[in-house]
Amino acid sequence: MILRTFFQALLLVFVAGLDLIGSVAGAETLIVLNSGDATLSIIDRETRKSVGLVNTGKEPHHLMATPDDRSLIIASSASNELLFVDPRSGAVQRRIRDIADPYQIGYSPDGKWFVANAFRLNHVDIYSAADFTLAKRIPLGKLPSHLAFDRSSRFVFVTLQDSRKLAAIDLATQAVAWELEVGDTPAGVWMTPDDRHLLVGVMGAGDVAVVDWRTRQIVKRIVTDRGAHNFQALGDGRHVFVSNRSANTVSLIDQQTLAVVKTFKTPSGPDCMEVSADRKELWLTARWARKVAVFDIDSGKLKFTIPVGRSPHGLFFLSHAPRV
C-alpha cells in the first residue's frame, strides 16, 4: 500500500510539472544566450544579478542586433526561427518562422541582405533584409559555420567547418565565387578594418589564417592557441580578440602587424565576446563553465564571473565598443 501510494505520488508530480519562466526589464542589460537550455539570461550589468529568463526556440546559438539596435535577433537552429527581443529588457517582440536551421546570421553592410548559415544542413540562405523573404538557398560543403562581409557588400565569406574551407559567395549573382582550403576545422571569420584581409580561426591548427581575399591566398598564419574560434573587435580600429576555445585563452591581435600582442587565461571554453564602450572590459561566454567571465583588458586579469545556463554562446549589451 505504501509503495503504491509512493508511485502514485511520483506519477502526480510527473503529470503536474510546471515551467517557471518570466521576463523582466532591466536598466543596463546583458543578454546571454544559453544554447543548451534554449533560454536567454537577462542580467543587470551593474549588480551582475540575473533579473530574468526568456525562453527561445530550440538550439539557439548566435545573436545579433538589427542595424537600428531596436531588436536583438536570436537564431534558433532546431526551431527554424528568428526570435526578435528588446535588447534593453529581453522582452519578446516577434518571431519569424521557416528560417531553415539558422546558425550564424548577418546583415550585409549595405543593409540589403540578411544571410543565415544552416550549419547542420549544409546550405547558406540569402534573404531580403527588408522582409525576410528567401532570395536564394545555396548548397555548400560541410558545416557552414561563421560568416563575414566585405565592406562593399559584394561578397559574404563563409567558413565550412568540416570541409576545411572558406567559401566566397557573390551576393550579386548569389552563387559561390570560389573556395579556399584554410585548415582543420575553420570557425570564426573576421574582416580587417582596412577591408584587405580575412582572419579565419582555425580550431584544429590553433592559429588564425590571414587570407588576402582578393588574391585568394593565405598570406600568413598567426599562431594563437588551441581551438582558435571566434573574433570581436577591441573597438580602436586596430586590435581584435580571438577566443581559443580548447586552450581556455583569449589572444589580442594587432591587425596592422598581424601579430599577437597579448594573451590571457580564461575559464573553460571561451567563445563569443563583447567589449565595453570604454574598451576597459572584455566580457565573454565560457561554454564549458556555464559562466560569463569579465576581464580587465589592460591587465588581462579576470575581474569576476556570472553564472548563467548550459553552454552559453552568444552575448550582447547595447553600450558596446565599436565593431572595428
Place this chain on the structure above:
Amino acid sequence: MDAYAGSVGMLQTWIFETLVQPSLYATGLIGLDEIAFEATEWFILGALQVLLLFIVLRPLEAWRPAERWSDRQGVGVDIFYTLLHRLGLVPLLFFALLTPIADSIEGWTRLHGFMPWNVEGWWPALVEHPFTTFVIYLVVLDLAEYLRHRLQHRFELWWALHALHHSQQRMSFWTDDRNHLLDDLLQAVWLATLALLIGVSPSQFVGIVMLTRSLESLSHANVDLSFGRIGERLLVSPRFHRLHHAIGTGHEGVHHGCNFAILFPVWDILFGTARWQGPIEPTGVRDQGKGRDYGASFLAQQRLGLSRVAAVISGRSV
C-alpha cells in the same frame, strides 16, 4: 539548477577538459567538441541513473520479488547490455551512423522547400512552455513506440530479433536494454525518422529517452508491484509489463501478445490489447521449453539472433 551546475556541471567540465577535449584535439576531431561536451553530460547522467536505479530497485527486488530465484545466473549479461546503452556507447554509435544520413535527408528536403512540422509551429505560444511541448512529444513518441512494439511481435522477421529481449527467464530491472543490436538500430531509425518529421530537438529527445528508460527499468523489475486500479491505467507498472513477458501471454493470441505499452497503458486500452488480471507467470519464450537456445553471452545472443533472421529470410521456421 545551481546545485546541478555545481555538481554534474563541474564534473562534466572536469571530465571534458581532462580526458575528452585533449583526445579530440589529438585525433583531429575538435570540431565535435560541442557534441562531445553534451555527450559527457549524458555519460554522467547515465552513470548516475544506473546507480540510482540500482540503489532504489535492487532492494525492492530483494524485498518483494515477483519471482524467487535460487541464483542470479543470466542476469550478468543484462547488466552488460545496460552499461553499453546507459553509459552512451550504443547511442553514440547510432548517433554517428544516423545523424549524417538524417541531416542529409533534412538538408535535401529544405533545399526543395519542405519544412518539417512541429508543435510550436502549429501552436506558437507553446514556445513559452517547453514543459508542455516536452509532454506532447513524450506522448507522441510513446504512441510511436507502442506501434513499433506491436510490429516487433507481428512480423516474424522482427520477432526473430525481438525474441532475444523476451528470452530472459530471470527478468529484472537490468533486462530493459537486453536487445539485439539490429533491433536497437531499427528502433533508432524509427525514432529518428519520427523526430525528423515532427521536429523534436536533440536535447528534448535525449530528455525523453532518459525518462522513458528509467520507467522501463522499473517496469522490468522483478518486483510484485502494481500502481492500483487507477494508476495501472495511467502508467505501465512492473505487474502490467510482467504479463507482457509471461510465457503464456507475452507473444500469444490474435494480437501476438498483450500489454505492449512502454509508458502509458492508454494505448493498450485504445487498441484492445490491455490485460489487467492474471497470476505471476514465468517469463521467457515458449520455444525455450522445447530446447531453443538464445545464448548465454552477449556475443552468442547476437550471433543466434542473426541466425534466426537468416532462417526467416530463407523460409525456415524460427
